[in-house]
Structure formats: structure tokens, C-alpha cells
Amino acid sequence: MEPIYVPFREANSFYRNLYDLFAEWSFWGVSPIPDWLAYFLAGFLIVFTVVNTVVIVTTIGTWVERRLIGRFQSRVGPNRWGPWGLATPIADAVKLLSKEDTRPEGVDGWVFNLAPLVFIVSPLLVFAVIPFGEGTYIANLNIGILFIIAVTTAPTIAMFMAGWASGNRYSLFGAMRGVAQLVSYEVPMVLSIVGVLLLSGSLSLVDIVEAQRIPFIVLQPLGFFIFLLAISAEMNRSPFDIVEADSELVAGFHTEYSGMKWGTFQLAEFIAPFGAAAIITTLFLKGWDGPLLPSHLWFFGKVCFVWFVLLWIRATLPRLRVDQIMALAWKFLFPLGILNLFITAAQVLVWEDPTTGQLWIMAGINWAVAIACLVGVSQLMSDKLSTRAPLAPVPVKGARGLREVR
């Protein structure tokens, strides 16, 4: 029997091995698993493994994150449950699952219940196209990076669903802020990605990793900087966490959620940095490639490092105001992104098929440009980015002081 045509099957050795295992398994000369079932089983097993690995790593990650943020801020962090507080995620999960699932009056039921599901699907989908190691990936999409842009944008819809359906002003404010922030930061993010695409000549993440003779962070320092800022804005993490802003909006779009629905939101928000770290590793840090150690270990190490840097930024910087965030996106990152794109395009035009030496020249030029731009533009922008001076009180004509009022 001719096997079903499977587009990923040809490229992905990991998948092919599993598929063959199922399809060719015979039992007294009969092979009980039909072709389509083997196809399904192999795919399901891989996806199941990846999704659960991501969720488990994230669960441990919540503990590491809280401990590390504690240490960053000269605290201890959760340390009550289990040795060094290691059982804290379990305690959290038990608590969330056993909590009452409240539903305020006047919510839009369907949308309200659907929002957490939509919210958690997209950070998980990012891992569908990330190459975890040499030849290990779920799918080698030829539009991989486009898929990632689309998928990282999707939580905004869920955010708005949650904010709108809650029937609460704070939720709606948070959702509106989230949408505004995403629309602003999507532009510099895509501009910085285009620089990488010009250099690699492919949209597939597998090809991008293989195209990096030198890690693209060396060739695209400005692009990396913009991407780092933009992706942390998309994740709504600390310098850009106006969406949740505990001190202004109660908890932003998930104010009205409780129990495991709230937990789903939190889980998705903890998965997002891992996804972001994986994207940054793939695009800028040469993905799984590295000497000596196996490729999966390299990938994991790099992801953990980037995750640590994101966490470090989160632990340090205080929240920006809404107008400051918008100013940063449109006045600072957007022009720099355009400049980076033009310079990279010119370089790709001049050196069509660059040797390694020419790549290093390119890197030198780009680093000079990046430092000059960051220093120069930040000097120029400093008064515009920072706040206006607080308004001095203006005496009101005809207003009377307390003494005159009788």
C-alpha cells in the first residue's frame, strides 16, 4: 500500500522514525496499525510530548522565576513547600483547581469561558515550528517566522475577549491597553525580523538556523535590541506590563477570573517567555548549533540563558506609563528599525554571497551603527521620552481664599 503523502514526513527524521515504528509493527505477520492511524499516532505522540514538556518545564520555571526574582530583589522567594520550596508549583496547582470558579453577574458567558483557552493555545503553538535540535522539530513550515508573528499576536484577541466579556471597566481598560501596545510593538518587531530574513534568505526557522555562519546577534545588534524590547512588550512583562498594572487596574483583563481559568491565564503568561526565548535563540543565537555538546542541550542552554536575561530585565525595571510606552515604540524603535532594515538591505545588495571575512566587516559596520544610533537617538529623544514637567499651579482669577468665604 502506498503511504499517505505527508509533507513533514520527508524532512523530519524524528517523525519519520516514529511513523515507521508504528506502520511497520507487525503482529504474527499482520500489521494491525493502518497507515492513517500510524500517521495520526506518531503526530499525536510528538505533539503530546512537546506540549507537556513545555508545560512541565514552565511549571518548574514558575518556581525558578519566583526564586530568582526574590534573589534579584534581595528576598528569598517561595521556600515553604518541599525542599527549597520546590513543591510550590504543586501547591499552587492544587489551590487553583480546588478554588471556586466565580462568574460575575452580567458576563458574556461563552466569550468569558473561551478566552483562557484561546489565550493558552498561542504560546504553545510557537513551539510547533521551533527547531529544538538538529532535525528535531514538529513542522518545518516554509513560512515559519510568519506563523510565529501571527501566533504571538493571537493572545491579544483572547485578552480583548476576556476584557470585553468580563463587563468590568478595569478589565476593559487592561484589554484596550494591551491591544494598543501590541499594535505599536508589532511594527518594530517585524522590522527587526526582516533584517534577519534578508540575511538568511528564508522564512523557515530551520533554514534560518542553518544560514547562521555567525550568530545573527553579531550581525544584527540593533535588530536584536529592537526585537528584545518588542518581544518583552508583546509578553506584557514588567517594564511593559501596563496591561495588568496591579497598582492601577486591579489585574487588568483577568480581574474577574478565578480558579483554574485564572490559572490558565497565568500559565500562558509563564509559557510566553520560554517561547520568546526560543524565538530569540533561533533567530539571533544560532539556534541549536554549538560545538561539543549535543544540539538539544545547546538549544536548551541558550533558551535558559535568554529566559534568564528576560527575567533579569523584568526583575529590575519598573513599569512605564502608557504614553511613554507608545513614545518608545513609535519615536524610538520604529525609526531605528527602518534604519536597520535599510542598512541590512544595502549590505545584502553589495555582498550577494558574502564570505566569512565580509560577514565580519558587515558585523563591524552594524555594531558601529547600532552604538551610534542608540547613543545618538537616546540623547535626542531624552527630553521627549521623559515626562513633561509637572504643571505649575495657575492662580484662578476671582477665586477666593478660605478666609474670604463666609
Place this chain on the structure above:
Amino acid sequence: MYGLGIAKGLSVTFRNLFRKPSTIQYPEEAVPQAPRFRGEEFAWYEERCTGCASCAKFCPLGIIKIVTHPGGIDVQEGQSYAIDVFDIDLGRCMFCGLCVEACPYDALFMGSGFERSTYRRDDLVIPIDELRQAEKHPSTWFRPQLEAKEYRPQTGQPLSWEEVGR
């Protein structure tokens, strides 16, 4: 330069990683307290108390309830009142220490504890039996004779009525 502050902040938080956390793990370890701490569980010495009820009169909140009858014996004054009821309602106490200041016979002392949390307000009333039986770690607040002895209520031995007098 604009943005340099971010780098400085990042370096501060990074250095924090290698410092000892400033947290004190409270139930296991505690902040050292001053010996003059005005805490709960008043140290009351029935032997020294004459039942004059100065403490009850001076209490701004009127939370000390004292009932006496004639015929008690006091070590300092000889014949005095016997005390039937001596209740302190800690739920409304603000630990000003005026009762201790008012006591003419050094019979009442502030305590040194702070961990008497309960589920019900009624449990915050200290009845006379509890005051009688409690281990007495008097605070040195307004009691110079204890301070002269360099008594440490948190770590020192419980004191009997002979040791606390002037």
C-alpha cells in the same frame, strides 16, 4: 547619557544575586527585640498587688477589670485587699503602658511577647488564672531596677516577685 540608569539598575539587581538575602525567616529566627519592648501577656505579681486598682483607673480604654474584697495579705503593706477578678482585654489594649506607670507597688509589668493571635476576640481577654500561672518575663519598660540588673526578658529566666522589686 540617557539609558545609563537602566544599565546601573541591572547591575544592582545582578549583584543582589550574590548577596545574602535580607529576609529574616520569622518563625525560625526572629529580630532581636529591645528589653523595653511593651508586649502582651502582662507580668502580674499577686504577692505584690494590693488591689488598689490604680491600673484600672489609669487605663485610657478601661479594659482592666478588677474586683476585690477586704481581707487579703500583701507582702509590702500587710493587710490589704484580696483580688477576685483581674482581667485584661488585650483585644482593645493599645500597649501604652500607663497601667504599669500607675502601679505604686511594682506589681504590674509589661510583657515581652507579640504572638498572641487568636480566632476569636474573647480569647484575647487574659483572665486572672492565666496571669497567675504564666511564666513571668517582665519587660524592663518603666522599671529601672530591672534595667539596672540588665535583665533581658526575651532570653532571661522568669523572675519571681522577690526579684522584681525596687
